[in-house]
Structure formats: structure tokens, C-alpha cells
Amino acid sequence: MPLLDVRNISHAFGSTQALSDAHLSIEAGEVVALMGANGAGKSTLVRILSGLCRPDGGTMTWQGKPFSPQSAADAASEGIVTVHQSTNVIGIPGLTVADALLLNHFVDGRQPFFLSKKSVRRRAAAILSETGFELPLDRDFETLSAADRQQVAIARALTNKARLIILDEPTASLSARESARLYDLVRGLKARQIGVLYISHRTADLEALADRVEILRGGRNVGSFRRPIDFSAAIETMIGRFLNAARPHRRRDFDKTVLSLESVGLMPDSAPFSLAVDEGEVVAITGVIGAGKSRLLSTLFGLGSFYRGQASLDGQAYAPTSPAQAIAAGVVMAAEDRHKSSFIHADWPGESIAATISLPHLSKWYPSAFLFSNREKEEGRKAIQRLSIKAQSAEASVWSLSGGNQQKVVIGRWEAEPSRLLLLDEPFQGVDVGARQDIIAAIRNHSGRATLIATSDPEEAYEVADRVVVMDGHTLIEQNIDADISNRHKEPA
Incomplete structure (x- = not known):
């Protein structure tokens, strides 16, 4: 008898049939992996x-009985707990880890009214002992x-006697080393006979953990794969087309340098490095979180400065002191957190697709400050149209x-005007495989600029780039990794 059995579930949001x-x-x-493009x-x-x-x-049946939860607390009381992608909501800044472990107990009254730090710590230590x-x-x-x-989050779920844990994109913000730790945690859940529904766009996650992959497309089940899983076939089933049809050919004939870094230093004590990126070339920088990838891109975008060395753009000295100066020079950037860096708040005017694209170009498009056109x-x-953005109109939020x-809208923003260097920080975070292929095609089908990408996922780096370089300790340690190398699934040293 299955732990959970869901049959013929349908749900619509207005005229949109979601399931x-x-x-x-x-x-x-x-461990069952759920794959599907965004909107699946x-x-x-x-x-x-x-x-x-x-x-x-x-x-729906849960442990053989009809199941119809009315709230998240109701589902949790039955033993189904969801660990969401954003872990910021798990605890509160200013509280300790012990407090965070017991938050649910504080809310539902399982702890006495008067508590001491010692008693909270003792109970939290017991939780950790129980979970290992x-x-x-x-x-x-x-x-x-x-x-x-x-x-x-997982420890709290286990204290609630969870029998099924839903992990939603759990490695989206984890380094390779942290992801390996999470894999061990999931294997531990499996050993305890706890079911896991694992949602991820990363085939490395699923290859390491999944017993079975279920695929949704357009709200319907379109495929099921058991271990050993053919991920090429699974991804093609998910996106509804052959992968090779969307993967552009890599270029090798570059003859004009756009960005040149000569013996630059990102930190006072980091080793200097040099790097050149040519017109039409896509270079990916990979490495663990904290290696310095984001710092390099933000420095090039005028949000910092090099401690030593020199940067040049199209043969001219380049040292912007603000993003405005960088943009004026033809250097544009899509930062890691698109929600904070690229979008107007949902409740404010200007949160449409059209307004989002126009925001950094307003002074150029409307020099008189009146939006007449x-x-x-x-x-x-x-x-x-160009990026296959799924939206009803340019006025959609x-x-x-x-x-x-x-993410396609963010890319579209910087394609609306010519640029010389496009900087992309973790551009595929939270992006499904189908949309990723569209974004890769857009990045690579632009020969009039150079592109520098930072990604913590080596697989993504090899998929998008003409050349892959590796960063560690705020310096480059490998400069000439060919993006077509056959051993592409191994993490760089």
C-alpha cells in the first residue's frame, strides 16, 4: 500500500488549468523526484x-485513508511537511538555532508558558540527538x-513525526559541498522509511537520490522513469522536444578582445589573475559559493574596485565607480537575486514586463522625461516574441x-540596447530545463558582445559556455577548460 496515493487531481486558477x-x-x-518546466x-x-x-x-489517500488537508498545519499533523526553497522563513534573525528548532512548539503550545534559555537549549539538543x-x-x-x-527545517519536520517530507528546490542556493551534505540527509530519511518528494531542476540531484522520476507537462503526467534513469529521455519528455535541437553550436573563431584583466586582485590577500573575453565568446566562471565569482562580476559592474591590476574594455582603461558608469560604457549585468535587483515591487507602478525592460533605458528613450512614445x-x-516569454502581453506583471x-525578461532588458559585455550571475537559478535552453540560445546567438557568466553548477557552465574557468579563493585556478570535454559531470577541483 502506498504511503501517499493521488489520483486524477485537477485544479484551475480562473481560466488557467494548472492540473x-x-x-x-x-x-x-x-525518493520520488517531480520534474516539470515552470508552469507544469x-x-x-x-x-x-x-x-x-x-x-x-x-x-487522495494517506496511509490508506482519505486525505483532504485544510491547511499546512493540518497536513503537518498528518505527517506531511514541506521544506520550501527559501529557508529564510524557517527562523528569525536574532534568535538562536535552538529557538528556531522549537518555533513550532512555541506556537502550538507544546512548550510551557515560562521558559529559560537552559530549558530551550536542552530540548533543542534532544531534538538534534533524535535526528542525528x-x-x-x-x-x-x-x-x-x-x-x-x-x-x-528537516529536524523540525522530524520532530513532528513526519512520514513524508517535500523538498522544493533544496539545492538552489547550495554549494557542491553543501549539496553533498543534503544528499546524505536525504539518504538518512530514506533509511528511516520516510518518503521524500524531491523537486529540482538539477539532474545531478536526481541522479544522486531519485528512485523514480515523475514528469509533469501542462498539468498532466507525461512520463515516469525508474532507476537507472535516462535523464536525456526524461528531460526531452519534460520539454517536449529533443535536447540537441535547442543546443547551439560552440564557436571557436574569436579575434577581438572585449574585456581584458591584467594581474587584477579581488581581495588584499588574494592571488592576482588575468583573463580575456573576446567578442562573441561566452565564458563561464564556476566554483563553490564564496569563491569570488559574484565579487568579480559586481566589481566589473562598478560596485567595487580591484585592489591591484588593470582592466580594459575594447582596449581602453576601464574602472567604473558606479553601475551607471558601467552601463554607459556598455557593460550590463543581471545579478543573482533578480527579485531584488531587477524588478519593481509588485505593489508599485512599473512592475510590467515592458516597464521592467525599459527601466535602465528611460533617460535614453525619453530624454525629455515625458513618456510620449x-x-x-x-x-x-x-x-x-524573441525569447518565447509566456505572457499575455507586455503589460503583464x-x-x-x-x-x-x-529571467528571460531580465535578459530582454539588456538586449533592448547594444552592449559590449553582458555579466550574468547565477542566471539559471530557479529556471527549468526548457526555459534554460531558450536563455542559452539567446545568450549565444549574440555575436556583437562578450558574455561572462558566474555559476556554482559545473553542469550549467559546460552547457552554456565556449570556455569554462574555475575560481577559488578569489582567484582563477583553471583558465582553459574546454566546454566540450567529455568528463563534464565531474566537479572541478
């Missing part, structure tokens, strides 16, 4: 299982790494789009 006769089953001690119905299914929304039709985790109980939760926050709407329409389509 149509979807099904899912999970056994105790089984994964989040809706998870919301239904978590009690955050109710299905329009279909049936090791965490610094007295540290401020805010200072924890993303991997440690995942441990807090339809330039921004036209550029929005062009971006929707960027906040209504999936993660992949939001």
Missing part, C-alpha cells in the same frame, strides 16, 4: 498536498549557511511569470 487528472504515489522510504503544475500539486489549496476534483544532526545551538539563526538552515511597449513585445520567464 488535469494528475497522479502521484510514494512508498515509505522512497508542480507547485500547485505541492500546495494541494500541503493543504494550501484544495483540488477541484480527484482523490549536528548544529551550533547558540548561534544566531541569521548567520547559518543555507545548508544548515535546511537541516533546521510606445517604445517600452514595443520593446516588451519584441522581447516576448513580471511577478505573475514563472522563474524562467522572469
